[in-house]
Amino acid sequence: MREDIIEKRKEKIDILSQANMNPYPEKTQRGYALDFIHNSFDALMEKDEEFFLVGRIRSMRVMGKIAFCHIQDQNEKIQIFLNKKELGEVFDLFVKTVDLGDIVEISGKAFLTKKDERTILVSTWKMLSKSLRPIPSEHFGIKDTEELLRKRYLDMMIYKETRDIFVKKNIFWQTIRTFLVERGFLEVQTPVLESVPGGADAEPFITHHNAMSRDFYMRISLELALKRLLVGGYEKVFEIGRVFRNEGISREHLQEFDHMEFYWAYADLEKGMLFAEELFRKIAHNVLGGYQHSFEGEIIDWKKPFPRIDYFEAFKAEIGIDLSGDVSEKELKDRADELGIAYEKSYGKGRMIDTLYKKTVRRKLIQPCFLIGHPLEVSPLAKTDPENPKKVLRMQIVAGRSELCNAFSELNDPLEQRRRFEEQMKLRELGDKEAQMIDEDFLEALEYGMPPAFGFGMSERVFAFLMNRSIRETVPFPLVREQ
Numbered sequence: 001m002r003e004d005i006i007e008k009r010k011e012k013i014d015i016l017s018q019a020n021m022n023p024y025p026e027k028t029q030r031g032y033a034l035d036f037i038h039n040s041f042d043a044l045m046e047k048d049e050e051f052f053l054v055g056r057i058r059s060m061r062v063m064g065k066i067a068f069c070h071i072q073d074q075n076e077k078i079q080i081f082l083n084k085k086e087l088g089e090v091f092d093l094f095v096k097t098v099d100l101g102d103i104v105e106i107s108g109k110a111f112l113t114k115k116d117e118r119t120i121l122v123s124t125w126k127m128l129s130k131s132l133r134p135i136p137s138e139h140f141g142i143k144d145t146e147e148l149l150r151k152r153y154l155d156m157m158i159y160k161e162t163r164d165i166f167v168k169k170n171i172f173w174q175t176i177r178t179f180l181v182e183r184g185f186l187e188v189q190t191p192v193l194e195s196v197p198g199g200a201d202a203e204p205f206i207t208h209h210n211a212m213s214r215d216f217y218m219r220i221s222l223e224l225a226l227k228r229l230l231v232g233g234y235e236k237v238f239e240i241g242r243v244f245r246n247e248g249i250s251r252e253h254l255q256e257f258d259h260m261e262f263y264w265a266y267a268d269l270e271k272g273m274l275f276a277e278e279l280f281r282k283i284a285h286n287v288l289g290g291y292q293h294s295f296e297g298e299i300i301d302w303k304k305p306f307p308r309i310d311y312f313e314a315f316k317a318e319i320g321i322d323l324s325g326d327v328s329e330k331e332l333k334d335r336a337d338e339l340g341i342a343y344e345k346s347y348g349k350g351r352m353i354d355t356l357y358k359k360t361v362r363r364k365l366i367q368p369c370f371l372i373g374h375p376l377e378v379s380p381l382a383k384t385d386p387e388n389p390k391k392v393l394r395m396q397i398v399a400g401r402s403e404l405c406n407a408f409s410e411l412n413d414p415l416e417q418r419r420r421f422e423e424q425m426k427l428r429e430l431g432d433k434e435a436q437m438i439d440e441d442f443l444e445a446l447e448y449g450m451p452p453a454f455g456f457g458m459s460e461r462v463f464a465f466l467m468n469r470s471i472r473e474t475v476p477f478p479l480v481r482e483q
Contacts, residue, residue, distance in 0.1 A: 002133070009132045012097040016127055019093050023130040028105045030054045034076035037110070044110040050123060052107045053078070056157070057100055065415040067095065068119075071104065074163065080106055085302035086123060094125055101131030135326060149472060150480045165467060165474055166285050173240060174262055174465045175286040178278055185236040185262055190225035192218060192242065196439040199223030199381070201243040203433045205255075212410055218244035222261040223381065223455065224442045226411065230265050230453055231445045243459075247434075251470040252402060252461055255479060261457040269393045269409045272454035273370060277306050280368070280397060280462075287466050292314050295400040295468045296367050306397065308370045311357070318360040323353065323375055324349060324390055346431030350377030370397040380420040380436055381455075382408035405458040412453070414446035 016023045027388040029052040037044065037053065044051070055071030055078070065084035070077050084091040087316065105128050108120040136158060148155045155162045157415045181187065197204040199221025206215050219225075229237045243259045264272065284291055284302035291303035312323045319335060321327055332352035336343055341359045343352060353375050365371070374394040376384060380390035394408035411417050421443070427435035472478040 005134055006132050013130055016097050021127055021131050023127045028054055028128055034073045034078050037078055038076055041110055050107050050109055054105045057102045062095055071130055079123050081118055081119050082122045099295045099346040102133040103129040137140040146480055149478055152477050169463055172287050175283050180238050180262055185238045188237050188239050190239055194219050196437050198436055198439045201434040205244045205246050208475055214412050219244050226261055226263045228261055230447050231448055231450045234263040254471050259459045263453050265451040265453045267454040272407055273395055293466055302368055306368050308372055311371055311373045314361045319356050348427045354378045363401050365398040371396045371398050380424055381411055383411050404462045410453045410455045414443055417446055418443055
């Protein structure tokens with residue numbers, strides 16, 4: 001049936017060509033966008049002047065010698081009215097050749113129908129792009145979520161709500177960029193291909209460089225390159241860039257996503273936390289137009305000061321294990337078994353602590369808060385807390401049971417950093433593919449001296465959280481499984 005429709009529409013291309021109308025012309029005389037028409041409608045009626053509009057045909061009703069249609073551009077829809085008495089033979093051409101989905105240019109004047117609907121009385125029209133395939137109706141749409149994501153252009157075409165998501169996403173990233181630039185941060189770009197991936201616990205993608213005849217890793221983080229810039233003398237740097245992690249698909253995880261990290265020399269954790277709270281509040285206000293939004297049935301409030309949750313205290317309260325004591329890997333696994341929490345046999349102490357935390361403590365953190373005082377075992381790049389060597393100077397903003405950023409006082413002791421990398425490599429040898437590798441070049445850079453610094457990272461997961469959607473719904477063209 002669809003092939004029959006395509007053939008019939010191809011025949012309409014021939015009819016247009018025979019009438020000397022190019023179905024795919026290069027130029028248009030578009031004068032106004034449709035949102036301008038709506039905002040200036042009364043003034044345009046008073047002027048009684050003709051103007052040019054463009055848009056996609058979204059509805060069409062032909063009743064003898066008249067026709068009503070709705071055309072749509074990026075932001076708005078408007079009704080147009082065609083009359084054979086006014087248009088003559090080109091009215092017949094319109095009726096014979098125009099279908100839902102076609103993109104047209106029209107000229108005309110603004111007027112109100114008897115039902116006071118804003119309408120354009122068409123005096124000329126031409127085809128801008130003849131649609132060969134029928135588009136789904138706005139009412140019935142596409143019901144299968146995977147199909148919507150696979151053909152996202154149809155989702156955008158049909159639903160203004162979907163198009164609005166990416167307008168808001170632009171506001172999200174521009175808010176972050178402006179916030180940092182106004183406070184003296186320098187935006188930089190660092191390599192996507194790395195000899196050694198680092199800066200996060202994640203399995204990397206591998207790609208081959210033909211000219212160099214060797215494999216490289218797609219970066220999993222921006223961290224180690226940006227820290228090298230601190231060694232080089234910059235004091236405030238940030239990057240917004242794509243990172244790649246070869247991990248599972250979930251509501252919160254993508255294999256490629258946009259990420260932002262900034263590094264601030266001579267700033268400590270306390271100063272960084274105040275800065276981060278101000279940044280999150282600014283993002284929420286600009287994206288949402290306020291400070292509250294819904295997330296999975298909860299009302300999240302970004303206006304209130306963020307309370308501080310101590311990792312060790314919360315872990316002890318939920319799990320019953322005091323991390324300040326001598327805790328073994330076996331003890332953690334036994335407790336996980338008792339709670340029915342799944343884990344991999346290759347998990348070491350740090351991974352077990354993190355797994356238990358995520359399955360218990362994190363699930364109770366709904367309103368925005370600072371999680372502070374993480375265990376050393378789960379933070380290989382953070383400074384040790386001078387008041388407790390089992391903790392690091394690290395924080396995460398958590399809300400809606402989700403970690404929305406990661407930040408810490410950066411470890412700048414090259415000897416301690418090497419020791420921690422070596423511990424991570426032992427975990428890799430035991431089968432932990434997400435444990436970090438030793439980056440000798442980064443260690444050499446640290447040996448030249450990196451200033452004390454506060455480092456911060458967040459991804460587009462934050463935007464998905466604000467929109468109360470899965471992260472796949474907030475990227476234009478996510479990867480989906482083949483049909």
